């Protein structure tokens with residue numbers, strides 16, 4: 812069994828950071844906690860049509876940021892889940908052990924170097 816405590820701590824830290832970042836641009840979907848929705852940034856003057864356009868622009872920005880954060884967040888959650896199940900550090904494609912160097916570079920890695928682009 813792989814020593815996972817260091818990676819587990821790194822993943823838990825990253826999860827916290829990602830949650831903070833997600834909450835700054837979005838909110839959790841009440842009916843699906845794994846899903847996040849972008850929220851517009853407050854401008855304080857939503858009645859002005861020009862500001863409304865700005866608002867939509869902000870919402871577009873937030874959606875792109877949120878999508879990236881959400882993808883990473885779910886990768887981190889999946890890695891934490893693998894630690895729970897005792898399958899952490901096993902390549903999801905080929906079933907071999909993931910290199911220590913790869914896990915050190917990305918504790919959420921789900922594949923070995925050979926399969927990282929599979």
Ligand SMILES: [Zn+2]
Pocket residue numbers: 902903904905906907922923924925926
């Ligand atoms: Zn592999």
